[in-house]
Amino acid sequence: MLDIKWIRDNPDILAAALEKRGWSSAASRAEVDAVVAADEARRAHLTELQARQERRNAASREIGKAMAQKDLALAEKLKAEVAEIKRFVQDGEAKERELDKALFDRLAALPNLPHDDVPVGADEADNVEIRRVGEPKRANAAKEHFEIGEALGLMDFETAAKLSGARFTVLKGQLARLERALGQFMLDLHTTEHGYLEVQPPLLVRDGPMFGTGQLPKFTDDLFQTSRAGEDAFDESALYGEAVGNLAEAWAPDDFPQIELYREMERLRRSRQAPTRLWLIPTAEVPLTNLVREEILDAKSLPLRFTALTPCFRSEAGSAGKDTRGMLRQHQFYKVELVSITDETSSLDEHERMTGCAEEVLKRLDLPYRTVVLCSGDMGFGARKTYDIEVWLPGQNAYREISSCSVCGDFQARRMEARYRPDGEKQTRFVHTLNGSGTAVGRALIAVMENYQNADGSVTIPEVLRPYMGGLERIG
Structure with missing residues (x-):
């Protein structure tokens, strides 16, 4: 996986590398722009979310002061503000998971950069x-x-x-x-x-090792997978969303996690005795x-x-x-x-x-x-x-x-x-x-x-x- 910080600083180099790998100029530029946009959207949302949370904490302290001063009108106004921020944060956490997944999926699909001495060609x-x-x-x-x-x-x-x-x-x-x-x-x-x-x-290996060496998610169709007999398929989408939510508070805006997500998904599978998908x-x-x-x-x-x-x-x-x-x-x-x-x-x-x-x-x-x-x-x-x-x-x-x-x-x-x-x-x-x-x-x-x-x-x-x-x- 490529470093999002590097991509942020070198979008033109990435676009040129994708062209060397056979992408059209328009497709490579569009993909790089999409990755950068996904990163910016995620960071902007996290910044806003963090600012709202800080304001909620400050408003909560102000409520205490207003009550101590018996300024009930101000206290009620602050309580309404805190309630509105709480709703925003709850909705914002769901949006954060969506933005995280959007960026993660794009990063996971980007190929490695060809070395400088690799001959440029199509096939x-x-x-x-x-x-x-x-x-x-x-x-x-x-x-x-x-x-x-x-x-x-x-x-x-x-x-x-x-x-x-x-x-x-x-x-x-x-x-x-x-x-x-x-x-x-x-x-x-x-x-x-x-x-x-x-x-x-x-x-037989789990998702994490297959993701680690690059087989997942790009080459899923070229793999054989197994599950234990008698077990129903587990809802991978729901598992993914819950794993993102569990890790969201630990993710800094500029430090997007990679294998931690798959590690958390495996932990959830084991904790619930979910069907164990293994890959040959x-x-x-x-x-x-x-x-x-x-x-x-x-x-x-x-x-x-x-x-x-x-x-x-x-x-x-x-x-x-x-x-x-x-x-x-x-x-x-x-x-x-x-x-x-x-x-x-x-x-x-x-x-x-x-x-x-x-x-x-x-x-x-x-x-x-x-x-x-x-x-x-x-x-x-x-x-x-x-x-x-x-x-x-x-x-x-x-x-x-x-x-x-x-x-x-x-x-x-x-x-x-x-x-x-x-x-x-x-x-x-x-x-x-x-x-x-x-x-x-x-x-x-x-x-x-x-x-x-x-x-x-x-x-x-x-x-x-x-x-x-x-x-x-x-x-x-």
Whole structure:
């Protein structure tokens, strides 16, 4: 989330940043003006509300003096004034909640600012390749992974569809073991050589963590959510309004709260034993990054580096008709995630380091790949700069994304209230967060199958994976 104080001082910079992200000039200016107007309306109302409350307190004291002086006419006049102010304050608190929500919703929907060195462009056609490693294998007879897997009898899409519908896969035998081997290999590499701490996080999380990393509210349609069986849906609008009301007195006009609102909503849910809505994680970025939510870290502890191998769940709401065959785009898939928590001075260097860690996976597997920097219009919502690593797939005769590494600055930290205290300073600062795939396990399986396929339909096991496969050299 962006800082409303910064927006107030830099509206033109924000408008220009939105244009870089693909917004039209008119739309970006209109949105910035709307955010500033919402902020001004809220601050003006709070100022008026505070002034009225101060006048009520003063009038109440004046009533006492008037009664002591037996000036009953003045006392009655003051009582009428206090009653009118009380009605205004009661109505004003409801209006305050409306103004708070209006500003909060606009701030929560604003994307992060692209870094200055991000190329400006509209979509993936404007991404810039920065390096290429390995020689792509080009063969007219190369098969795609689903052709290889089905011919081996170890990849079953028909049964998966019976069980769960489209975009699911059943892996069997040595292909299932190969996918497991890939995940274990990646974890071992990142924990023993790259300094990441292995974590086994929950796969179901509350609203707060999803908001913290930017999945909510923008990407609700791309998520899977759950609730306990037999429970009715809770009135989220009423819950939101009550949470705003509970926190209203603690909010200063120039200090708009962020994650406190979601924290209060969770408290209300628990206090009333309300239905617990939980979200299936779309990536382990969500629980790993939120390990530091609402914390103040010691600067000496930074950087923190976490990794996890988890299943991930995505509805792929915006991908109708894309990659419908095979297991390239699934509702459920495995991924090794990398997350770093740093200070603001080292986050860009950490971004380069993280990307190198992800690339090392493909080097060890001897898979050709290229790395591109995403243009401003192709970056994710919370990213300031992103590198995509694209692995070569002979069956498609194309490079396809296998990892995406992003630096987010303090964008997520503001939503999570995650800070650190620099040495010798009393004032805290927001941490910087980074996330990347190290790498997508299912896509690595696809890449191995297509790059190591043999004319007889078998698949050679990369040497680095053979210890995880019991010494097996080939699947066939």
